[in-house]
Amino acid sequence: MPGEGHGVTRHILDNGLTILLKEVHTAPVISWWVLYRVGSRNEPTGHTGISHWVEHMMFKGTPKYPAGVLDKAVDREGGIWNAQTSYDYTAYFETMPASRIALALEAEADRMQNAAFDPDEVESERTVIISERQGSENSPGFWLSEAVRATAFRVHPYHHQIIGDMADLHTMTRDDLYTHYRTFYAPNNAIAVAVGDFDSAEMLAQIKALYGSIPVGAAPPLFNRPEPPQQGERSVRVEREGSAATIFTAYRAPAATDPDWFKLALVDSILAGASAPGGDGIGNKTSRLYRALVETELAASVGGGLYPSIDPYLFSVILTVRDGRQIEEVQAALDAEIDRLVAGDLTQAELDRAKKQAKALFAYGTEGVTGQAFWLAFSENFSGYEWYLHYLDHLDAVTLDDVQDASRRYFRRSQRTVGWFIPTNSGQEG
Template identity: 75%
Template sequence: MVTKHVLDNGLTLLLKEVHTTPVISWWVLYRVGSRNERTGQTGVSHWVEHMLFKGTDQFPAGILDKAIEREGGMWNAQTSFDYTAYYETMPASRIDLALQAEADRMANALFNPEEVESERTVIISERQGSENSPVFWLHEETRAAAFRVHPYHHQVIGDMADLHTMTRDDLFGYYQTYYAPNNAIAVAVGDFDTGEMLARVETLFGYIPHGPSLPGFSRPEPPQQGERTVRVEREGTAAYTLLSYRAPAATDPDWFCLKLIDSVLTGATAPGGSSLGNRTSRLYRALVETELVASVGGSLFPSVDPFLYNMLATVRDGRTLEEVQAALDAELERLAEGDI
């Protein structure tokens, strides 16, 4: 059973007791990601995530890393199109440190200018590392072609030009806008008493004021008229083909139908996962076992707005993109004819 409670300041709390091991996983998710970014500030969601590991007055930079490790825990974060998530998994008797840390950085992150510049270098290097992969460029160009209006058109890491020009005030203003209890969901799963956990969350998070009304930023993608094709040429010896179809939002019942279809084509994964190399899948048998491609996989991510269903294949030496695309089309036609 999941217990749901909403604090007076708008924080939504979801609690589930699991007493199999003395461990608790604690997550705080914010309804903000690259979908919320404007031109000139692409990548700001991911950069803000980095800055929340750079300290507060209560927990200066580096203190929590050592404290959580010392207590036998782990912590991390991730930024996606639609959300940013922070989490700690700790021994149950030490979970209060995680609750304190997340409550503190929800309201009190410092955004020290020197730390901002240090992270600028880190994130630019992160993007440069991604640029070493031809698949990164293929995904980026495909997204840009698929979304000409909607902000799903850019990668979570952001455009290089924006990473060079964004300021500390840009980052801090974004944090102040979106990092508020009324824009967050806190989740605890593990070995705890629901009443005690609820009381502790009320104590630590209840003082944080309700945030401002959030900007109603929405730019629906216009209907697509006809097929769109991109060709990316980079250094390297391998060729790749990426076939993308428009996919419904996660709230659409058809999303789960498409997820089942993806399981048939490329193999079963958890929602949001990417499949690769499932030997029982149709595409593996049709493309890998026939030596058309070295690998093939699919990805379908749950999203707030309609996104994409992708199939990516690495073409074998001596085979052509046209052969691979024809084989992919044949498997999709097989589905369309009801062979499932």
């Protein structure tokens, strides 16, 4: 029987494909997503970056749609398409005029089974992805993020970047990629979502016709190694050429399904301004860290983040040190603000403002059909689509005592990793 809530219906085909449908008739547009339950979280050493590389290969054609054909067809029909690889998933989407959505449905059904993985294309894409990583390496922030994650996670695969380690990008083979594809790209490991201007019964019939006969895959062996408890504060320094010193402080945070996650989401809004996956946040000039560090000219910028993840991940605060300031004094000022929150220095008015900002960011990211379809697929992957539907309710339910309790329990120095980027050409090394 299909499940239903807030206009969303949930169906599971005989081959295991999970389908979520939501009718939105405000404009003649439909967004179609297919999300596979595999990401960098599931990659062992030797195969880091394989999910992202397979995502690239999915755009290199099938016998039915050779490379470049779908790019032109989607553009000709007035649509957009793209993909993304993250820690916990790999996803593909098309947002099309409603009358042209058949192309998207057919394309993803075809790619689920018939991606070519031409050896020459694999080698060509190896060069592209290595160049992509080299481009990221031009940013000190990339090196610092990689070092902090590798220090915070010594066992769990969250320790490596989504793009993968350079050594693996040089050595993975076409057979490695194709085996990954054949193992994880199966209907029983996928979530398909349609949001937009359609009739649900007709849409479900179209999906069944295209996807219902795709064979069930073997239960995928989702590689994962639990991280053992952290036994004290960790620190790491990256010393390279760069223009500004940077601080990356990361505290251990719970999985998205933990009730504490929403408490820390509001702490994120209080400290550095609300953030959300798929978005860059909103203005944070009213946040505590902006006022305490940027307005006082200790830091040039401040940001933070809390990601909804399957396994426990990180609550991050990132500061760019203002020229002329010492990294030690900026770290001390940051720690003082964290300590103030832990001590219970928080008012109801401040929490109310944080809730308002977090709600505004969430509403902005979900006002269109593409954003809504993403969040339905994203939350179904780690919890259930209801997590997204009740997001605002969960924020509303958080009390002042909740925030203070979560701050005391999670912002312990024994449970954090502190990363410093020291520009070797600035005189700050030592």
